[in-house]
Amino acid sequence: MTEPRSGHPGLCPTLLYADARAAVRQLTEGLGFRELSLYEGENGAVAHAELTQGGGVVMLGSKDAGRGVFAGAMSGAGPAGVYVVVEDVDAHHARAVEHGVEILMAPADQDYGSRDSMARDLEGNVWCFGTYAPEIPA
Secondary structure, eight states: OOOOOTTSOSOOOEEEETTHHHHHHIIIIITOOEEEEEEEOTTSSEEEEEEEETTEEEEEEEGGGOOTHHHHHHTTOOOOEEEEEOSOHHHHHHHHHHTTOEEEEEEEEOTTSOEEEEEEOTTSOEEEEESOOOOOOO
């Protein structure tokens, strides 16, 4: 297996949304992601978007963008859960509350040493934010 090039994440969760534009807005405004790219299809739907936070990237698009095999494979998929490493969980949580994001768990210290919070996006995906950062051995 090849390691990713420097500056390129090796793992990118990919989600499809009925309203990908609303998802991009909620993830950037409410949950602090930064938009890297957004491409529209001929019908104006979000064909593909890339958002970043904490050195990771999430890719997303519209369920109705007609993207072939992947869209077909995801058609029966349920909500996903994604963990994102953040430095200041409390500030991140306050931003989410300010933007009306559904909060599932307020910031809390965990037995394993992390401080975590949890939110649900507009289409049911669960986003966990915390200070725990898995270490990949050299």
